[in-house]
Amino acid sequence: MFTYKWNVMPRSAGVKTKVERAAVDLFAANGFDGVSIADIAAMAGVSQGALYRHYPSKEELGWALFSTAYLRTGEELDRIRTGGAEFEAAVTAMIAHFCALYDEDSALFRFMLLTQHGFLPRIPSGSRTPVDAVVDLVGDAVTKNRLKPIDPALGAAVIMGVILQCATFHIYGRLCGALGARAPALARASLAAVAALTQ
Amino acid sequence: MFTYKWNVMPRSAGVKTKVERAAVDLFAANGFDGVSIADIAAMAGVSQGALYRHYPSKEELGWALFSTAYLRTGEELDRIRTGGAEFEAAVTAMIAHFCALYDEDSALFRFMLLTQHGFLPRIPSGSRTPVDAVVDLVGDAVTKNRLKPIDPALGAAVIMGVILQCATFHIYGRLCGALGARAPALARASLAAVAALTQ
Amino acid sequence: MFTYKWNVMPRSAGVKTKVERAAVDLFAANGFDGVSIADIAAMAGVSQGALYRHYPSKEELGWALFSTAYLRTGEELDRIRTGGAEFEAAVTAMIAHFCALYDEDSALFRFMLLTQHGFLPRIPSGSRTPVDAVVDLVGDAVTKNRLKPIDPALGAAVIMGVILQCATFHIYGRLCGALGARAPALARASLAAVAALTQ
Amino acid sequence: MFTYKWNVMPRSAGVKTKVERAAVDLFAANGFDGVSIADIAAMAGVSQGALYRHYPSKEELGWALFSTAYLRTGEELDRIRTGGAEFEAAVTAMIAHFCALYDEDSALFRFMLLTQHGFLPRIPSGSRTPVDAVVDLVGDAVTKNRLKPIDPALGAAVIMGVILQCATFHIYGRLCGALGARAPALARASLAAVAALTQ
DNA sequence: TATGAATGAGGCTTCATTCAT
């Protein structure tokens, strides 16, 4: 039974892994439309045909990569949100999480930033996205009177704007060094911004 | 006597204007690569060939639209920056300016947001971009001791993140109504966030 | 009555002349398909539309220029042929004529060399071409026993090859100076070649 | 066991071969600009896209065909030149070689004649062209006192003019039958012409 | 099952020609 695994899975898994790594890196560098199947296959070291054994189309490849990463991030943020921490601690944890995501795989982060507008419309309504997690965190805090009444979406925009723009600046070289080092300051900034939304 | 103007100008100027309007709207809706010359020509109501009398290529059309809007915004922010107002007033004015830009032509704003990653590398170094204006505003404030010492880029990221993410949320329907109505709150949020960056 | 000439003819004639000069020069430099109507109009300093007042199409412009120059050359060679001179003298005069044509307007010569394959099929059968003149000159000489019996076309090929290849070499810089200076030598070469065709 | 060769090679090699044959024939008939990729693909019986697996552009296809044939001819003539034969024998061999080339593949010959002006500027300086071979042959003969002093280029022009104009006449139907049958006469003609260049 | 050549649709661009002014 291990024979099966030995012969097929690793090879296939290897192909899939290599393709996904190549695709993320190339999409992050050149955008979805700036990358051809030939590019991906070449960087992954596989044939173009092999790629279609794992994904039915280029669109589906991109979508799988995006939705997986995006919704996984949503889950992780939701886990923070429902972890019982106070609002401040939860925001701080979320900011730290974003920083960690960026530092660990900035290509994946850049891929999401770059291609979001193409894939977001395909996200099924009802999915738990990162935005939903932050919006609900703010909404909960308002409900629980931890925060004066504000539009939860506005609060979420402020929180996410702080971290996402820092990531963008980092990508373009305006900011250097690990983002994680700035997580505490960014968390403070987010919280202060949210607090300032109310008079 | 106005016959000349009436008869000649509109033909050429009309085409260029119609093409630019169509291009911005379509790029804003579908991204640069998601729009074909045929799409633009059809929406503008002109032939595909006519487009090439005004722009030498699709790339140059997109670049002209982007760089014009982007650098004009940079100039306008620079004008606010050098207008003699205090830091708080200047940030408030900038936020209001961003909101006005969005409210007046949200397609153009969305176009810039969507296509920036494709065109930013072509911005000549030394140009005054919106980012430069905000970074320098923060830098000046630090120099003049209006702000405790912080990385100007970090301060700018925080300020721009707040407004740009709100615009993004508005585009996706998370936020409704004129952004201008929220300008004061967003200005407060930005300022509080910057202040919180230092301990 | 001279008013008419003063106002209209020179202007029109000027346009036509300028267009033809520009067209010949450009076609000679870039080939027929390598030149656009826009190129010709620009070099001639006239509008594209004006060009169509004198020629119904680009093809007709090229054809008029080619056939005029080509058939005129045919006439001139025919005049030499029927001028009563002996074979040797006639060949010598023809070679000198080719050299003069080249030296006087090498762009026109180059134009003919370059575009001949495109226009030759349109020459009406029965026209007196340069080739016909030389072929008939050789044929006459054979008939009159000035030459041992040879295929007149073969003799003509040899004569024309000598001068045309020299022109080609001159165009490509292999040969320098006025071709006219070499006319006597080329005439001798042509005659010797024709003579050598028979055992 | 030959199955592999039978099954795989012909697919790729077949396409390339068919494309090249079609391209040469069409270019020879209509000139480079008179032939579209669609024409070539149709005559070759392949799709237009398939063509681009073998050549990166139409220009490169034409260039590859031209430079290969042209430079190969240069090599062959150079081999004759350096073969140790006397001048007369070498010229005779070269003329015979030209005739053989024409008789074996007159479309290829016509292709070279027709498209030379478009491709000659791309020949790298220092390449051994057919013209160089003939020029050097004449130059050597002068150096070795086999020939009275003449401009080698002039001698080469005369030699090449004789054969190339015969080929041209053959193309246009002025001369019929195999050119090879006329090779001896043409060789005599060339030699006589060269000799006559000096008084 | 992997390969990569072939397909074919569609995109960008050029340009001869027309025509309103």
Added chain:
DNA sequence: GATGAATGAAGCCTCATTCAT
């Protein structure tokens, strides 16, 4: 009669996808 912007038909090329081997 002159102008030059607009047209529209090709032309070249790319690339996601398929498929024979």
